[in-house]
Amino acid sequence: MTRAAPQSESVVEAGYNFAYLDEQTKRMIRRCILKAVAVPGYQVPFGGREMPLPYGWGTGGMQVTASIIGRADTLKVIDQGADDTTNAVNIRRFFARTAEVPTTEATAEASIVQTRHRVPEDPLAEGQIIVYQVPQPEPLRALEPREVECRKMHAYKEYGLMQVSLYEDIARFGEIATSYSYPVMVNDRYLMSPTPIPKFDNPKMDDCPALQLFGAGREKRIYAVPPYTRVKSLDFDDHPFAIQQWEEDCALCGAEETFLDEVILDDKGGKMYVCSDSHFCERRRAEGHRGRLSEGAAKAYAAAVGADVEEA
Amino acid sequence: MYVAVKGGEQAILNSHKLIAEERRGDTAVPELSLAQIKEQMQLAVDRVMTEGSLYDRDLAALAIKQAQGDLMEAIFLLRAYRTTLARFGESLPIETAGMALRRRISAAYKDLPGGQVLGPSYDYTHRLLDFALAAEEGVGAPEAESAESGIEAAIPRVTDILNHEGLIEEEIALDDAAPVGDLTREPLRFPAERDLRLQNLARGDEGFLLALGYSTQRGYGRNHPFAGEIRLGEVAVEFVPEELGFAIEIGEITVTECQMINQFAGSAERPPQFTRGYGLSFGHCERKTMAMALVDRALRARELDESIEYPAQDEEFVLYHSDNVEASGFVQHLKLPHYVDFQSELQLIRSLRKRHAQDRREAAE
Amino acid sequence: METPSPLLRVRNLTQAFGPLLACADISFELHSGEVLGVVGESGSGKTTLLNCLSARLTPTNGIVEYDLRGRGLTDIYALSEPERRLLLRTDWGVVMQNPRDGLRMNVSAGGNVGERLMAVGARHYGAIRREAEDWLAKVELDLGRMDDKPKHFSGGMQQRLQIARNLVTKPRLVFMDEPTGGLDVSVQARLLDLLRGLVRELRLSAIIVTHDLAVARLLADRLMVMKDGKVVETGLTDQVLDDPHHPYTQLLVSSVLQV
Numbered sequence: 001m002t003r004a005a006p007q008s009e010s011v012v013e014a015g016y017n018f019a020y021l022d023e024q025t026k027r028m029i030r031r032c033i034l035k036a037v038a039v040p041g042y043q044v045p046f047g048g049r050e051m052p053l054p055y056g057w058g059t060g061g062m063q064v065t066a067s068i069i070g071r072a073d074t075l076k077v078i079d080q081g082a083d084d085t086t087n088a089v090n091i092r093r094f095f096a097r098t099a100e101v102p103t104t105e106a107t108a109e110a111s112i113v114q115t116r117h118r119v120p121e122d123p124l125a126e127g128q129i130i131v132y133q134v135p136q137p138e139p140l141r142a143l144e145p146r147e148v149e150c151r152k153m154h155a156y157k158e159y160g161l162m163q164v165s166l167y168e169d170i171a172r173f174g175e176i177a178t179s180y181s182y183p184v185m186v187n188d189r190y191l192m193s194p195t196p197i198p199k200f201d202n203p204k205m206d207d208c209p210a211l212q213l214f215g216a217g218r219e220k221r222i223y224a225v226p227p228y229t230r231v232k233s234l235d236f237d238d239h240p241f242a243i244q245q246w247e248e249d250c251a252l253c254g255a256e257e258t259f260l261d262e263v264i265l266d267d268k269g270g271k272m273y274v275c276s277d278s279h280f281c282e283r284r285r286a287e288g289h290r291g292r293l294s295e296g297a298a299k300a301y302a303a304a305v306g307a308d309v310e311e312a
Numbered sequence: 313m314y315v316a317v318k319g320g321e322q323a324i325l326n327s328h329k330l331i332a333e334e335r336r337g338d339t340a341v342p343e344l345s346l347a348q349i350k351e352q353m354q355l356a357v358d359r360v361m362t363e364g365s366l367y368d369r370d371l372a373a374l375a376i377k378q379a380q381g382d383l384m385e386a387i388f389l390l391r392a393y394r395t396t397l398a399r400f401g402e403s404l405p406i407e408t409a410g411m412a413l414r415r416r417i418s419a420a421y422k423d424l425p426g427g428q429v430l431g432p433s434y435d436y437t438h439r440l441l442d443f444a445l446a447a448e449e450g451v452g453a454p455e456a457e458s459a460e461s462g463i464e465a466a467i468p469r470v471t472d473i474l475n476h477e478g479l480i481e482e483e484i485a486l487d488d489a490a491p492v493g494d495l496t497r498e499p500l501r502f503p504a505e506r507d508l509r510l511q512n513l514a515r516g517d518e519g520f521l522l523a524l525g526y527s528t529q530r531g532y533g534r535n536h537p538f539a540g541e542i543r544l545g546e547v548a549v550e551f552v553p554e555e556l557g558f559a560i561e562i563g564e565i566t567v568t569e570c571q572m573i574n575q576f577a578g579s580a581e582r583p584p585q586f587t588r589g590y591g592l593s594f595g596h597c598e599r600k601t602m603a604m605a606l607v608d609r610a611l612r613a614r615e616l617d618e619s620i621e622y623p624a625q626d627e628e629f630v631l632y633h634s635d636n637v638e639a640s641g642f643v644q645h646l647k648l649p650h651y652v653d654f655q656s657e658l659q660l661i662r663s664l665r666k667r668h669a670q671d672r673r674e675a676a677e
Numbered sequence: 678m679e680t681p682s683p684l685l686r687v688r689n690l691t692q693a694f695g696p697l698l699a700c701a702d703i704s705f706e707l708h709s710g711e712v713l714g715v716v717g718e719s720g721s722g723k724t725t726l727l728n729c730l731s732a733r734l735t736p737t738n739g740i741v742e743y744d745l746r747g748r749g750l751t752d753i754y755a756l757s758e759p760e761r762r763l764l765l766r767t768d769w770g771v772v773m774q775n776p777r778d779g780l781r782m783n784v785s786a787g788g789n790v791g792e793r794l795m796a797v798g799a800r801h802y803g804a805i806r807r808e809a810e811d812w813l814a815k816v817e818l819d820l821g822r823m824d825d826k827p828k829h830f831s832g833g834m835q836q837r838l839q840i841a842r843n844l845v846t847k848p849r850l851v852f853m854d855e856p857t858g859g860l861d862v863s864v865q866a867r868l869l870d871l872l873r874g875l876v877r878e879l880r881l882s883a884i885i886v887t888h889d890l891a892v893a894r895l896l897a898d899r900l901m902v903m904k905d906g907k908v909v910e911t912g913l914t915d916q917v918l919d920d921p922h923h924p925y926t927q928l929l930v931s932s933v934l935q936v
Contacts, residue, residue, distance in 0.1 A: 016396070045499035050395040054388065055641030057648065080652045087648050089320035117652045135645065147628055148502050156759035160766075160796025164781075167795065168788050170802055171824045173664050174671075179656035198656040218638050220499035236802040244659050262655055276652055 002074055002104040019066040019099040025049055029067035029222070033213060036224035041186030042154070043137050048220035058091055058116060059217030061133035065114050068129065068213075069095065074102050076110035081118035081259065081276035088116070105279045117180075119201040121258050121280040124210035126227065132195045134216035137223060139183045139193040159191050162234065170239055179244065185232045186225055194231075200243045200259045205231040250275045251291040253284035335380050349373040358566075358595025359383055363636065364390030365496070365515045367565050367594050384517075388637045395496070402492065404550040404559055408543065408569045408592075410466050415544040418470050420573060426467030431544060432596075470541040471571050471588060480573065480586040504627055509611050510604075514592060516634030518600040524624040525606035533610045533622035537589065540573035544596055568593045570601035574609045576616060587616065684709045684850060684882050685730070686750060690739035692725050692906075699725040700736070701906045709744075709849070712876055712883045714897030714914065716890060716929070722906040723886040724854055730884060731771050731852040732761045743850070766793050770843030770851040774858045776835035779842070782828040786813060786838050789827065793846045812841040816871060833864035837871065844875065851883045857892055869895050890929065894918055902926045 032046040051059040079088035083105040092103050107122040116133040140150045143161050169177040182199035186192045212225040235241040249256045251272040260273035275281035350373040360372040364387045379385035415431025474480040493508040550559040572589035589609025591601030610624035683706035692700040699722045715723045728734035732753045742750040773779035790809040816837040857865040900917045902910040910923040921927045
């Protein structure tokens with residue numbers, strides 16, 4: 001599964017430092033990471049650098065990854081759960097070029113997983129690091145646009161307003177109408193944005209054996225959840241947190257408890273559901289698992305997305 | 313037809329080939345040279361250097377060519393390059409009073425030491441398309457006559473003249489003990505001091521600052537500005553190498569400086585006095601420096617104990633939204649796939665609609 | 678017999694804005710269950726005084742002490758900022774003249790009342806809602822409007838909502854700045870009635886700033902008359918209004934009687 005870095009594209013020789021950032025900057029970022037690990041959920045301001053990718057496209061996650069990656073590491077990059085989305089491909093290629101590290105699509109084989117919007121379905125293990133790309137690190141931002149005031153609210157643990165927004169949801173919709181970026185309390189102290197992962201993935205953050213790092217490039221913040229830390233999704237006693245559920249299973253691999261993408265097959269309402277975690281789904285199919293629509297579905301899917309689906 | 317965002321690497325490489333082809337355009341037309349951009353699109357080069365915060369006309373010209381003339385993209389290219397450069401230290405503050413002037417105007421005084429020097433300016437051109445510029449044979453080698461007496465060296469700044477009478481606040485004295493902040497190294501924190509605010513504004517988007525500066529004139533934070541002085545010219549850059557211990561000149565740069573003079577009512581401690589708003593850019597960016605000076609003054613509301621009511625006075629609002637590299641990246645990241653979040657919202661909407669329909673049914677029964 | 682210690686003690690409070698003294702050397706005590714009216718025309722320093730007393734404006738000089746639960750009389754400006762903020766949303770209430778300043782206009786009426794409960798840790802939606810319903814009923818707001826946002830409420834309704842939002846944590850001390858200002862006369866009368874009832878029923882202590890002597894007469898046990906930043910007269914409400922001593926108080930009272 002693991003691929004060696006393509007030597008032809010390497011820019012390490014062309015005057016750029018290993019993993020692009022200079023060592024001084026990496027040290028500064030690692031100090032911030034250490035601080036973040038020491039105070040779980042607290043947003044540490046850091047001297048974010050301009051990266052050769054646009055802000056909002058993963059510059060924070062890339063700076064974190066660049067600062068911790070070494071030659072012995074194996075990198076997996078996903079976007080929306082998939083390894084082959086353009087942005088994931090682009091970031092993986094960036095590190096293959098600048099750090100010459102091997103890359104992989106297999107979650108278990110990766111020492112560092114950089115992600116946007118998902119946590120892999122395969123449980124993470126001790127020794128692994130997952131790096132989240134963060135567009136907006138401040139969970140209170142939508143309620144309070146002032147940075148100074150937000151920092152006070154965190155410092156004094158004044159989170160009543162966040163709870164009010166959940167109250168408003170229930171009063172209006174009968175349930176908490178937040179389906180992603182669902183706010184969490186870390187270590188019973190700091191309110192934290194889990195980044196725009198679906199709330200389906202929130203429970204994976206709790207008591208996770210892997211180190212979880214979060215980098216926000218544009219907003220210049222780093223935060224962290226150390227291994228085996230309590231991460232609780234906000235809720236009410238009588239409206240407990242619940243994750244998304246689907247009435248269907250994955251049409252390709254038959255998985256019952258994964259986050260599913262909806263694939264539109266035609267303009268007459270025809271659709272099917274497939275695992276958003278592309279590697280997880282492939283592995284299951286390789287192991288012989290089949291979805292309810294099985295071969296037909298696989299072909300329809302292949303036709304719709306132009307992807308290769310290996311024959312059973 | 314459903315087009316998946318999957319497919320990846322090959323598509324990206326092909327897309328790059330396509331831009332290269334489009335950038336070149338019709339190959340029957342001669343390719344644009346960097347020298348042409350540098351010499352004939354100076355104001356674009358100046359803007360890219362200013363907001364890219366790197367004084368290098370060649371690299372700015374390269375960035376403009378590479379970006380097909382998209383100046384924000386060019387600014388981004390220059391910034392991404394700048395961030396990889398080693399830092400040797402800080403120059404001494406440039407001395408704009410000693411500027412070799414090419415243009416210098418004041419709207420506050422009709423006549424003043426050193427006089428008004430109009431210099432190169434579009435201000436009094438009639439904005440009529442000049443079809444002579446479209447002629448196949450080109451414009452030849454236009455030449456301007458120079459005045460018989462040259463411009464005096466070291467013309468005092470208008471603010472210095474006012475300063476003699478104590479009518480304007482003192483320029484903040486250089487404090488060697490307090491290092492100048494650098495927001496490309498340290499994250500912006502609030503309240504932000506003036507050094508960081510000015511750095512942010514100097515790098516800030518011209519259009520954004522123009523709109524904010526304009527808003528202060530229209531009543532959203534009125535501060536009665538006068539264009540005390542605008543000057544354009546060359547200044548020496550001096551640097552003190554540690555091993556020498558004294559300043560040496562390492563080069564010359566072109567800058568535009570704008571000093572706005574604004575009213576201030578005074579407070580218990582301070583008598584009524586004019587205050588300053590400051591703007592500076594690389595090259596010739598006059599509109600930018602004027603807008604910057606207006607916004608700089610508006611942002612001093614906290615320091616001058618004025619009430620903060622308008623966007624231009626709100627430092628979090630201004631400083632967080634002025635950078636076009638940040639803004640452009642974040643606005644355009646909406647192009648990236650969001651289908652996991654969208655799927656989550658789809659699910660939620662379906663469930664809310666179901667509940668809604670159920671409630672309606674129950675209400676009807 | 679030992680006199681019980683006051684709930685609030687103010688000593689030599691002065692607030693200067695440049696050369697202007699908004700409050701000059703003000704001292705007084707407020708005891709539990711007492712309602713103090715601060716009267717005077719606009720510009721007399723009443724609102725500045727209220728801001729200083731309610732921990733929202735640090736006075737230039739002087740001390741404001743409050744009888745903190747479990748700690749006794751404590752200088753409120755010696756408290757840390759989080760302690761002051763906690764005090765302001767638990768044991769104290771502040772009713773602003775303009776409800777827009779005291780309410781979250783984009784949060785439902787129920788959410789506005791529930792906010793303080795959630796801020797101190799309430800996490801049972803049903804219980805929060807019941808408590809909010811109770812308070813909305815107490816201030817005579819239609820429960821059918823509970824999930825509506827106050828921006829669609831009338832001025833009188835907004836003011837009643839603001840009162841409910843403040844009282845839900847059962848504060849011991851409430852500061853009110855012209856609570857009936859800007860309302861129609863008939864709406865004012867109803868609100869005053871309501872306030873008088875709540876103050877008696879909950880045994881609230883309150884400091885009410887008003888330029889309206891009728892409001893002071895109805896609500897306050899004691900009055901403090903302010904002019905140009907100074908207290909010119911104090912005493913029991915009836916005493917001050919029926920037998921004013923200071924010429925300025927006499928002027929105030931006569932002008933109101935002419936109405």
